[in-house]
Amino acid sequence: METGYKGTDRMITGIVFGVITFWLFAQAMVNVVPAVQSDLGISMGTLNIAISVTALFSGMFIVAAGGLADKAGRKKIAYIGFVLSIIGSLCLVLAEGAPLLIAGRIIQGLSAACIMPSTIALIKAYFEGKERQRALSFWSIGSWGGSGVASFAGGVIATNLGWKWIFIFSIIFAVLGMFLLKDTPESKQESSGSFQFDFAGLSIFIVTMLALNIFITYGASFGWLSLQTLGILAVILAGLIIFVKVETGKKVVLIDFTLFKNKPYAGATASNFLLNGIAGTLVVANTYVQVGRGFTSFQSGMLSLGYLVAVLAMIRVGEKILQRVGAKKPMIWGALITTSGVAMMGLTFLPDITYTAVVFVGFALFGLGLGIYATPSTDTSVSNAPSDKVGQAAGVYKMASSLGGAFGVAISAAVYGSAAASGNLEFAATLGILVNVAFGILSIISIITLVPDSAGKARISEKAGVAVSD
Numbered sequence: 001m002e003t004g005y006k007g008t009d010r011m012i013t014g015i016v017f018g019v020i021t022f023w024l025f026a027q028a029m030v031n032v033v034p035a036v037q038s039d040l041g042i043s044m045g046t047l048n049i050a051i052s053v054t055a056l057f058s059g060m061f062i063v064a065a066g067g068l069a070d071k072a073g074r075k076k077i078a079y080i081g082f083v084l085s086i087i088g089s090l091c092l093v094l095a096e097g098a099p100l101l102i103a104g105r106i107i108q109g110l111s112a113a114c115i116m117p118s119t120i121a122l123i124k125a126y127f128e129g130k131e132r133q134r135a136l137s138f139w140s141i142g143s144w145g146g147s148g149v150a151s152f153a154g155g156v157i158a159t160n161l162g163w164k165w166i167f168i169f170s171i172i173f174a175v176l177g178m179f180l181l182k183d184t185p186e187s188k189q190e191s192s193g194s195f196q197f198d199f200a201g202l203s204i205f206i207v208t209m210l211a212l213n214i215f216i217t218y219g220a221s222f223g224w225l226s227l228q229t230l231g232i233l234a235v236i237l238a239g240l241i242i243f244v245k246v247e248t249g250k251k252v253v254l255i256d257f258t259l260f261k262n263k264p265y266a267g268a269t270a271s272n273f274l275l276n277g278i279a280g281t282l283v284v285a286n287t288y289v290q291v292g293r294g295f296t297s298f299q300s301g302m303l304s305l306g307y308l309v310a311v312l313a314m315i316r317v318g319e320k321i322l323q324r325v326g327a328k329k330p331m332i333w334g335a336l337i338t339t340s341g342v343a344m345m346g347l348t349f350l351p352d353i354t355y356t357a358v359v360f361v362g363f364a365l366f367g368l369g370l371g372i373y374a375t376p377s378t379d380t381s382v383s384n385a386p387s388d389k390v391g392q393a394a395g396v397y398k399m400a401s402s403l404g405g406a407f408g409v410a411i412s413a414a415v416y417g418s419a420a421a422s423g424n425l426e427f428a429a430t431l432g433i434l435v436n437v438a439f440g441i442l443s444i445i446s447i448i449t450l451v452p453d454s455a456g457k458a459r460i461s462e463k464a465g466v467a468v469s470d
Contacts, residue, residue: 017142017173018078018119019143021082021177025088029105040101046098049102050105053106054106058109059113059213060113063205065118067197067255070391071188075118075186081118082111086175090167091103116394119139120378124390125187201250204239211235212236259385263450265380267446268451269396271446272397273403274442277443278338278339280409280432280435280436281366281412282304303360310367310371311367315371317372318373319376327379330373333373334376335373336444341366343362344358344362344365413432416429416432
């Protein structure tokens with residue numbers, strides 16, 4: 001604990017507002033594509049770039065921002081994130097064409113990269129034990145539940161006030177978040193000497209992540225075995241090898257690979273990556289019920305309403321289970337329930353009414369499982385990170401979420417699209433869903449293998465590197 005300060009509900013609310021701003025401009029943008037295209041008169045290709053560029057810049061810089069927060073100050077980097085959110089949202093409000101739209105989306109991506117790891121690090125710094133777990137539950141409500149809330153709220157705002165009002169509300173939340181965090185003391189690692197940063201590692205990482213994003217986004221259209229795709233894959237592999245080689249043995253690094261020597265942290269991060277891969281279910285299921293079953297976009301959206309209610313309701317339940325039995329059991333239960341819900345959606349041979357009911361229940365189980373999993377997983381990653389590297393560790397953990405979701409969507413969509421070309425949409429949907437079931441099973445295996453029974457009841461001593469009780 002730093003400066004003797006103890007975190008407050010005011011601080012938690014400010015942090016949640018910061019996380020919600022990310023989902024307001026990330027998720028809500030997907031829901032207003034026709035309105036934005038019509039209003040600004042831009043092509044669908046340009047709009048797709050504007051949508052994806054936020055996740056790209058967030059993913060590329062989130063680890064760097066987390067490490068920078070440890071060195072320069074976690075509150076300072078969070079504030080920079082809030083300011084960037086305001087500037088990015090303002091660009092979208094003032095946009096009359098593509099330039100300001102894309103510029104605003106890039107700035108919003110940088111904002112997310114700053115806010116997500118720094119706010120987790122602030123929670124680690126100023127909350128302990130059950131209070132930290134409670135704070136992380138509210139962070140998870142903003143993060144895991146924020147997607148559904150922002151999607152629903154964005155649709156309501158856009159329908160009644162116009163799509164630009166979404167980003168006006170985002171500005172309001174950012175200003176309120178800054179106000180609520182103003183009394184929180186600064187938190188950063190103790191250091192001596194001049195400030196140092198791993199610019200070489202960051203440069204290699206950016207090139208590798210950019211290539212990875214192109215591979216995921218355009219691999220199917222290029223052809224998975226085309227020269228372009230294989231060339232991009234070669235760049236990714238070379239980038240990863242060079243990055244690991246450059247980072248190993250240096251004193252100042254972008255990613256400290258010794259973090260993964262801690263099995264609970266490695267287990268939480270790996271299972272987080274794999275469980276986020278199940279996001280491909282959303283694409284496959286929604287596409288299939290619309291194309292194969294004749295649902296409207298509104299009707300398919302209503303099918304997933306149970307997900308939103310369940311994930312929001314169960315996050316605090318996951319926290320309570322964590323406090324009673326540790327992290328491993330609720331992480332396994334959550335992943336198992338989520339995987340079971342996803343598997344139900346693959347029962348495409350069922351008749352319309354029955355299948356509709358099964359998909360609704362499947363989405364509800366999807367959210368219920370993620371709600372149980374969220375806080376135990378996040379707490380395991382945070383509590384097992386040394387205090388001087390918690391921003392960096394949080395950045396890696398959140399990057400795993402983004403990359404897992406991107407991989408899951410890309411692979412599921414590719415499998416579904418290839419199988420659907422034969423005209424058998426039921427079979428295509430089942431295959432696409434099975435990909436996500438595989439992600440869920442691998443997530444369960446990673447938890448069983450890596451997360452010890454004591455996880456959630458202990459943390460790593462920053463100096464000694466051994467477990468001590470909370």
